[in-house]
Amino acid sequence: MSATPRQNSIEEPGKLAITDLKTGLSSQEAALRTEQFGLNELEQVKPESIWSILLRQVNSVIVWILAAAAIVSFFIGDTLEGFAVIAVILINAMTGFILEYNARQSMEALRKLDTTPARVLRDGKIKEVPSDQLTMGDILILEAGDLIPADARILEVNQLTVDESALTGESVPSQKSTDPSAEDTPLGDRHDWLFKGTAITNGNAKALVTKIGQSTELGKIATMVSEAKRTATPLEAKLDALGKVLIWVTLGMATLFLIVGFLRGQEIKQLIETAVALAIAAIPEGMSVVATVALAYGMLRLAEKKVIVKRLSAVETLGGTNVIFTDKTGTLTQNKIEVQTLRVAGNDFTIRLDTNNEGARKLEVIKGDQELIHSPDFEMLSRIGALVNNAQLDSKKSDRKELGDPVEVALLVYARASGIDLHKLHKDYKRQAEQAFSSDTRMMATLDLVGTDYFIGVKGAVEEVSALCNWDNPEDRNRELEISEAMAADGLRTLAFAYRQTDRKPGENFTNDEKLTYAGLIGFLDPPRKEVIKSLNACHEAGIKVIMVTGDHPATSLKIAKQVNLIGPEEQLVITGKELESFDFSSADDQNKMIQCHVFARVNPAQKLDMIDFYQKQGDIVGMTGDGVNDAPALKKSDIGIAMGLRGTAVAAEAADMVLKDDSFASIVLAIEQGRVIFENIRKFIVFLLSCNMSEIFVVTFAGFLNVGSPLLPLQILFINIITDVFPALALGVGKDNKKLMKSPPRDPKQPILQMADWKRIVFYALVMTISVLGVYWYAINQLGLSPEEGNTITFYALSLAQLLHVFNLYSGKLRFFSNEVTRNKFIWMALVLCILIMFATNYIPFFRQILSLQIIDINSLKLILAAGIVPVLVIQAVRILYPIK
Incomplete structure (x- = not known):
């Protein structure tokens, strides 16, 4: 379902306006704007020169003294001694130079993000152009799998979700709509905007380019990376x-x-x-x-x-580190959505999905009645999640190859782990119709033919799904709404599920023909990495303060921090980026609050730099771990930047001093x-x-x-x-x-x-x-x-x-x-x-x-x-x- 295109809410730099939303820019106008505003590319920062690296090797007091001694030796005629001293200087300089030569380019990876082609509407036709040829006022045509080439305002949207984790740090894909957001809305909550360098995971859209090159959010980060001084x-x-x-x-x-x-x-x-x-x-x-x-x-x-050190002195620096700022997504967590909490037939469950030796996922109940997972109600919830779903898993038992929205992939993984044969399920249930998710209905529904009966499955926001269901007591529905709010406050993303099976063929609006049966709630979470708890305990024992700094939701961040033992179970202090904006770092009260807090959420890249600077001014040696584009400036600013090599972006790896090839937090403790x-x-x-x-x-x-x-x-x-x-x-x-x-x-x-x-x-x-x-x-x-x-x-x-x-x-x-x-x-x-x-x-x-x-x-x-x-x-x-x- 598409939203109606709107022009009057679009605010562009220079108040640009395109002549026709149906035909886009003309080729001539696009060329004029490219000439006026430049190419859609990030400014190239001149890498450190070979001579600069070499000069650093000899720019020390000890070398100066030796050089003076050599000069005096030559002056008094002791040439042999003079040459011997010079040889010592040169040997030391060349040793350091060779070992640091490979670390002189810190911005090249950012430019690699500009190589993706883009589809635009020009002269009334969809054309593919190099991304650096995009200009302000172009209309982008975007589909699942596309890397967004510029910052853009959404015009039309259909089931669009975007993975913005590299930019915002939030693990759950952002659902996009045309509903306007306020100017001061955090980056992760601007649902009517698309940002350069992020990826579309589901759906399609049309969007109007409003920022290109260095003026994009990615460009601002690139500027901070270049300006962050070591x-x-x-x-x-x-x-x-x-x-x-x-x-x-x-x-x-x-x-x-x-x-x-x-x-x-x-x-x-x-x-x-x-x-x-x-x-x-x-x-x-x-x-x-x-x-x-x-x-x-x-x-x-x-x-x-599997720890790659790019800057020689970084090895010792990490040994002296007493404060570590760590990202959440992909560092403390797996950056992979999983089913964690369920509510079925009035019963609450907390589950964990472990991988066995054969690579298959096994469902383990951590909290709740183990026997109830074999009940018909539990099986029905799993079945609905697998049917009302457009994601795909491979045909093998392992879940490593997957395609589609991460939440829908998580539902398939959970269904398979609970015992459902996905291949047989889709063979028995033949889809007849689908009502796609939209920002208006906030639901998705499917109609399947199973034998001679019709099966209707629905998933979506608990308010909308529960309104379609039959309740014996209104209080029961209110109770589900309260539980859903509590799960959301606990950092979980929730979906409600309902169904109806009938022998009569439903109408076109099949979800409203008759009341549905409520099946339950599922809460999703990006699970913590298993080895993190032991590693954090080792950091605590070694007297190292670990602080989570993320762009994710405060409740989600707090929950993960407790799960990995970053903070105690009773601790509730979380400071958001919006709160940081009003902080006075010269104030004793604000300084104490900063020092006491171990979890910072909805933090933008500039605020990460301010926080690192605060601790450095306190005399601390600050380490920073991260994997996203948004982490790059902080990685460079910190005393020791540690990037994740597997899940991390090339931008983060280039800005860091060290790269963990196995993405293991335990490797940090080893380092x-x-x-x-x-x-x-x-x-x-x-x-x-x-x-x-x-x-x-x-x-x-x-x-x-x-x-x-x-x-x-x-x-x-x-x-x-x-x-x-x-x-x-x-x-x-x-x-x-x-x-x-x-x-x-x-x-x-x-x-x-x-x-x-x-x-x-x-x-x-x-x-x-x-x-x-x-x-x-x-x-x-x-x-x-x-x-x-x-x-x-x-x-x-x-x-x-x-x-x-x-x-x-x-x-x-x-x-x-x-x-x-x-x-x-x-x-x-x-x-x-x-x-x-x-x-x-x-x-x-x-x-x-x-x-x-x-x-x-x-x-x-x-x-x-x-x-x-x-x-x-x-x-x-x-x-x-x-x-x-x-």
Whole structure:
């Protein structure tokens, strides 16, 4: 049944008017309007350039210090050292560049939505034109299966339902009509509008194009995606803050050393060389490389679990996340309508449809009398739902292939699960007539011939269907109306069912010939995903706040939130998008209400951005999950955007930092755990690297102040930093998982990567190694009478060995020295073997010995080196026994 076309209610930008609703625009007029208003396409955002990605890899304080050290080295003639430092910078930059290169286009997926052809009425004929050639004033001709190419006002409609979940987040298809909606009506309730990028699931329509390209709702979202700016990730910010600390330490030590040396009358070139050595010693050159490799290793681990990380630092960011905004449809739910609640012959049932090992659906009664599902009344309700239906399922037992309105598909799935043979049913019941659903009648009815009898089935709104039925008591009908309202308030979409069987052929208006028999009510719901409850419980245990943000109905959102244990059974607080419009985020009351609420409904994309911004300003690290076009801006704005790969749109996937290929919320928990492990590993190897580097600073500085010579040369320090330090640090960075990390709250995002206790340990570790190494150096020079060159060689190898063995001091907590996460890490042992072989190579291969200015070591020197390397471990372990680390 078609509604009468109306022109007087159409409000277009620029007050456009077409000349004739029956013939549409002329080709000439369409061309003029295309020239005036442009093509119906989204603006192309220039992707991040290759040079921009590369520049980001070298734009850090640590790199600047190294570059300055290289320049000074060239200036004073130490070209070998200068080139060595530059090589370190380039290796780190290329590693990060290669791993981030594939994430530079965030808007291309939006443009892919513009490739669908469109059918329009032009010159009095239906023509197919490219969607980018549509213009304002065109009349669209739309049918089931079409992707809507522009925003349009409905002129005529016939049983039209549209899947708008990607745009609004509402899982139930929207039924469309020509009834005008108010200007402030939420997007999901504008039943007289069609929106670009949504899909027609049933019926057909004519509609007048009123918005194209960037002015459409999809275009507005595209603009928000391009305008949503990513902030520096927590790890990037923390490493940058650490780099600033190191630069002041470097400048302070170098300046102090230069002043003292100048006052002593030392040679300027020697002072500068020593200052460069201090700068190189202060900077852990391998830190950026190790952090990059640790994150990349985490990426590979997650990829094996079907979690694709697009931005390297996103792995660690998720580990620090303490607030997660999650969409409802497709994330917490299956994005698939199912029968959930039934009312038959005065009895209420709650059912669940489970899939068995063969793929067939099995009906399980959760609430209600199990025996009554075998009653004739229950069977009749199932039969009506299958007959008054135009959807299709495949002929197999599985329900995976389906066609038609999702609610009608749900009725067929439910009927099959209740024991009805759909093939036999449609063979026995031969359809004779149909009264299609319309916004006027709010019902659908079918007339079937079964044997010599006629069967009339009706489904629709409870008010209209119950009015056609025979009631013994008017109170009975009122009771059904009240129950239907209660089900709707509980987040369910309800349909009532009625029937009549007669041996007389009904008239054309067969639903009104005689009173019908009321069969019952069915409530539909998008069921929650099974694994979500366990995953949310894990988030709660890990101290992560999970907030549902959806465009769906408030009651539906609240019900799902309770079903998945997102909130408690008694909690009723839901904030809608309309309420958010009046919020003052500077008000303490509104802030408290925001923080207390875990369910936000009827929220538009712009409000999602405001909510994320609110929590980010509170100092939280915000994660956002989603799968629809409407989620894309929030995915990009959040600290870590997580898109669903199976059900999600390409737009969401491109805007996100991570994509879950299995759409499993459980994968988020896995990624959080992996992120926490990576951060702990990064913290651990930074403590290792800084304690090693500080020992180098102390060795050079103390030797200079004591005027006992130069025990280490700049190139020797650089060699230690990029070889004998980096490999053990890498092994620490790829350490195994620590399940205990998910039993505690996330770390405070406001705190630096290293706490005061970490700095105390770093200084202590460095002092112990320094005293041991300088003691050996002093003994070799003053007691054994070795030359400065031989003393320098002993110092180089002694410090290298002390730093290599220092890795065994980095285990966590109160674990035993011979059984902990370090000693069980096979990569640690591989790194030690490799580094020891490299140390032998530097002494026995003349080329390396000459570059590093080393002397061949003898047995006595080897004893001193072993003593200097082992003593720090013994001292540190003794202190750990007396003062254990918590």
